[in-house]
Amino acid sequence: MIFTDLLNGKTADKPPVWIMRQAGRYLPEYRELRKSANNFIDFCLNPEKACEVTLQPIRRYDFDASIIFSDILLVPHAIGREVKFIPGTGPILTKLNSVDELSLPDFDEFQNFLKPVADAIKLTRGKLPEQTALIGFSGAPWTLMTYITEGAGSRDFNFARDWLWSKPKESEKLLHHLAEYVVSFLTLQANAGANVLMLFDSWAGAVPASQRGRVITSLHKKIIADLRSSGIHLPIISFPKGLSEGLKEYSEEVDIQALALDHYVDRRWAAENLRSDIVLQGNLDPLCLVSGGDVMRREVNEILEIFASRRHIFNLGHGIVPQTPPEHVTELLALIRA
Amino acid sequence: MIFTDLLNGKTADKPPVWIMRQAGRYLPEYRELRKSANNFIDFCLNPEKACEVTLQPIRRYDFDASIIFSDILLVPHAIGREVKFIPGTGPILTKLNSVDELSLPDFDEFQNFLKPVADAIKLTRGKLPEQTALIGFSGAPWTLMTYITEGAGSRDFNFARDWLWSKPKESEKLLHHLAEYVVSFLTLQANAGANVLMLFDSWAGAVPASQRGRVITSLHKKIIADLRSSGIHLPIISFPKGLSEGLKEYSEEVDIQALALDHYVDRRWAAENLRSDIVLQGNLDPLCLVSGGDVMRREVNEILEIFASRRHIFNLGHGIVPQTPPEHVTELLALIRA
Numbered sequence: 001m002i003f004t005d006l007l008n009g010k011t012a013d014k015p016p017v018w019i020m021r022q023a024g025r026y027l028p029e030y031r032e033l034r035k036s037a038n039n040f041i042d043f044c045l046n047p048e049k050a051c052e053v054t055l056q057p058i059r060r061y062d063f064d065a066s067i068i069f070s071d072i073l074l075v076p077h078a079i080g081r082e083v084k085f086i087p088g089t090g091p092i093l094t095k096l097n098s099v100d101e102l103s104l105p106d107f108d109e110f111q112n113f114l115k116p117v118a119d120a121i122k123l124t125r126g127k128l129p130e131q132t133a134l135i136g137f138s139g140a141p142w143t144l145m146t147y148i149t150e151g152a153g154s155r156d157f158n159f160a161r162d163w164l165w166s167k168p169k170e171s172e173k174l175l176h177h178l179a180e181y182v183v184s185f186l187t188l189q190a191n192a193g194a195n196v197l198m199l200f201d202s203w204a205g206a207v208p209a210s211q212r213g214r215v216i217t218s219l220h221k222k223i224i225a226d227l228r229s230s231g232i233h234l235p236i237i238s239f240p241k242g243l244s245e246g247l248k249e250y251s252e253e254v255d256i257q258a259l260a261l262d263h264y265v266d267r268r269w270a271a272e273n274l275r276s277d278i279v280l281q282g283n284l285d286p287l288c289l290v291s292g293g294d295v296m297r298r299e300v301n302e303i304l305e306i307f308a309s310r311r312h313i314f315n316l317g318h319g320i321v322p323q324t325p326p327e328h329v330t331e332l333l334a335l336i337r338a
Numbered sequence: 339m340i341f342t343d344l345l346n347g348k349t350a351d352k353p354p355v356w357i358m359r360q361a362g363r364y365l366p367e368y369r370e371l372r373k374s375a376n377n378f379i380d381f382c383l384n385p386e387k388a389c390e391v392t393l394q395p396i397r398r399y400d401f402d403a404s405i406i407f408s409d410i411l412l413v414p415h416a417i418g419r420e421v422k423f424i425p426g427t428g429p430i431l432t433k434l435n436s437v438d439e440l441s442l443p444d445f446d447e448f449q450n451f452l453k454p455v456a457d458a459i460k461l462t463r464g465k466l467p468e469q470t471a472l473i474g475f476s477g478a479p480w481t482l483m484t485y486i487t488e489g490a491g492s493r494d495f496n497f498a499r500d501w502l503w504s505k506p507k508e509s510e511k512l513l514h515h516l517a518e519y520v521v522s523f524l525t526l527q528a529n530a531g532a533n534v535l536m537l538f539d540s541w542a543g544a545v546p547a548s549q550r551g552r553v554i555t556s557l558h559k560k561i562i563a564d565l566r567s568s569g570i571h572l573p574i575i576s577f578p579k580g581l582s583e584g585l586k587e588y589s590e591e592v593d594i595q596a597l598a599l600d601h602y603v604d605r606r607w608a609a610e611n612l613r614s615d616i617v618l619q620g621n622l623d624p625l626c627l628v629s630g631g632d633v634m635r636r637e638v639n640e641i642l643e644i645f646a647s648r649r650h651i652f653n654l655g656h657g658i659v660p661q662t663p664p665e666h667v668t669e670l671l672a673l674i675r676a
Contacts (some may be wrong), residue, residue, distance in 0.1 A: 008416060071569075084641075093415075114350045117346065120588035135368075144543070153493075155491075155493045158659065161623065162625050162628065162629070165623065165625050165626045165628070165629035165633055166517065166625075166628070166629040168633065205602060206602075207602075208601045208602065208604070208623040208625075208655075209601065209602055209603055210601075210602040210603065210604075210623075210637065210640065212604075217523070242602075244582030244583050244602075245582050245604055245607050246604055249604075263546045263547065264543060264544075264546065264547055264580075264582075265547055266547040266548075266550075266583055266584055266587075267548070269583050276369075284581070285499065285503065285546040286547075287457075287496060287499045287500050287502075287503050287504075288503045288546070289506070290500065290503070291500070291503035291504040295503055295504075295506065302548065317546075321496065328504075
C-alpha cells in the first residue's frame with residue numbers, strides 16, 4: 001500500500017491522493033443513496049450503507065485512500081448528548097451547561113453503540129482494492145467539546161471558550177472524559193481493520209493560543225500514548241485545523257506520522273518549518289476545486305512543487321463542498337498523477 | 339499624548355490601554371442611549387449621539403485612547419450596498435453577484451454621505467481630555483468585500499472566496515474600488531481631527547494563504563501609500579485578524595506603526611518574530627475578561643511580561659462582548675496601571 005508505506009517512512013514518486021469528505025453530496029450516487037434514510041445518524045450507523053458510500057468515490061476515482069463514512073458527532077451521540085441534523089441548519093445537540101449533567105456510558109456500552117462503524121469497516125476493507133488504504137477517524141476532544149457546550153456548530157465558539165476560562169476544572173474533566181472515549185472509538189476501528197487513524201480537531205483554531213497546550217497538544221499526546229500502549233501501531237494523521245503558527249510547536253511535541261494542513265497555512269512556511277520527518281497532507285482550497293480551470297492548475301502545480309522536497313499526501317485544506325463539479329476531481333487527479 | 343507618542347517611536351513606562359468596542363452594549367449608559375434610535379446606521383450617523391457614545395467609556399475608565407463610534411459597514415452602505423442590521427441576526431446587505439451591478443458614487447458624494455462621521459470626530463475631539471487620543475477607522479477592502487459578496491456575515495466565507503478563485507479580475511476590480519473609498523474615508527477622518535487611523539481587516543484569516551499577497555498585503559500597502567502621498571502622516575494601527583504565521587511577512591512589508599494581535603496568536607511567537615520597531619497591540623481573549631478573577635490576572639500578567647521587552651498597547655484580541663461585567667474592566671485597568 002503506497003499510502004501506508006509513505007506514512008511509515010518510505011518515499012513515493014508521486015504524492016498519494018484522497019479528498020476529505022470524498023464520499024459526500026457532490027456525488028450524484030451519494031445523493032441517491034442518502035434518500036434511503038431519513039436520519040443522518042441512522043445512515044452513518046447502517047454498515048451496508050456506510051460501506052457502499054465509502055466505496056463510491058473509490059470506484060469513480062481510484063483514490064489512494066478511503067475514509068470510512070461516519071461523522072465526528074457519533075461520539076457525542078454515543079455518550080448521551082443526542083445529536084439531530086436539521087437540514088439547512090446543521091447539527092443540534094442538547095447543550096451541556098455543567099459536567100454534572102453528564103450521564104456517561106461505560107466503555108462496553110459505548111463500543112457496542114458504535115459497533116456498526118466497526119462492522120462498516122470490516123465490510124469495506126473486504127471490498128476495497130488491496131492497494132487502497134482505509135482510514136478510521138474520530139473528532140478530537142476539544143472539537144467534540146465545542147459541539148457539546150455550544151449545542152450546535154458555532155461561528156465564535158463563545159460558549160466553549162467561556163468554559164475554558166470560567167470553568168477550567170470542569171473543562172479539564174470534560175476533555176479527559178472525551179479523550180478516553182476517543183481512544184476507545186479509535187481502538188474499535190483499528191481492531192476492525194482500519195489501516196490508518198485520523199484525528200480531526202476541526203476547531204483547534206478556536207482555542208486561545210495561551211490554552212493550546214492543555215486543550216490540544218497534551219490531549220493529542222495522551223490519546224496517542226494510550227493507543228500505542230495498548231498495542232495499536234497504525235500510522236496517525238492529525239488535523240488540528242487553524243493552529244497556524246502553532247503547528248510548529250505541535251509537530252515537534254506530538255508523535256504523529258502526518259499533519260493535515262488547511263488552506264489558510266502558508267505552504268512554503270509549512271514546508272520549511274514543520275518537522276521534516278512527518279508527512280504533510282493538503283492543502284488546496286476546496287473552492288479552488290469548485291472553480292477549476294487555469295486557476296486550479298496553477299494552484300495544484302504550486303502545491304506539488306513546494307511539497308516536492310518532502311513526503312506529501314495531496315488533499316484539500318478542508319472537506320470537498322457539495323457544489324463541486326465531479327469532473328473537476330477527475331481533472332485534479334490527472335494533474336497530480338501526470 | 340502618551341498614546342501617539344508611543345506610536346511615533348517613544349517608549350512608555352506602562353502600556354497605554356484601550357479596548358476594542360469599548361463604547362458598546364456592555365455599558366448600561368450605552369444601552370440607554372441606543373434606545374433613542376431605531377436604526378443602527380442612523381445612530382452611527384448622528385454626530386451628537388456618536389460623540390456621546392464615544393465619550394462614555396472615557397468618562398468611566400479614562401482609557402488612553404477613544405475610537406470614534408461608527409461601523410465598518412458604513413462604507414458599503416455609502417457606496418450603495420444598503421445595510422440593514424437585524425436584531426439577533428446581524429447585518430444584511432443586498433448580495434453582489436457581479437461588479438457590473440455596482441453603481442458607485444463619486445468621492446464628493448461619498449464623503450458627503452459620511453460627513454456625520456467627520457462631524458462626530460470634530461465634536462468628540464473638542465470634548466475629549468487633551469491626553470486622550472482619538473482613533474478614526476475603516477474596514478479594509480477584503481473585509482468589506484466579504485460582506486458585499488456574502489450579503490451578510492459568514493462562517494465559511496464561501497461566496498467571497500469563490501469570487502477570489504472564480505472571478506479573479508472582478509475581485510481585483512472590486513477590491514481596488516473599495517481601497518479608494520477606504521482612502522477617502524480615512525482622509526475625511528484625518529482631516530476632521532482624528533489622531534490615529536486604524537484599518538480593520540477583520541476577516542483576513544478567511545483569505546487562502548496563497549492569495550494573501552494580492553488580497554491583503556498589496557492593498558494595505560496601497561492604502562497607506564495613498565494616504566502618505568496626500569500628506570496624511572498620522573500613525574496607523576492595522577488589524578489583519580487571523581493572519582497568524584502570515585503576520586511576520588505582513589509586518590515586514592507593510593509600513594504600519596502598530597499591529598493588533600487577536601487572542602489566537604501565540605504572543606511569545608509574536609514578540610519574538612514580528613518586526614521589532616512596530617508597536618504590538620493586544621491580545622487578551624474577550625471571554626477571559628468576562629470570566630475575570632485569578633484566571634484573568636494570570637493571563638494579564640503573562641501579556642504584560644511577554645510584551646515588556648517591546649512597545650506595547652494593551653487591548654483585547656477582539657471586541658469586548660456584551661455580557662462583560664463593567665467592573666471587570668475596572669479591575670483590568672487597575673492591574674495594568676498598578
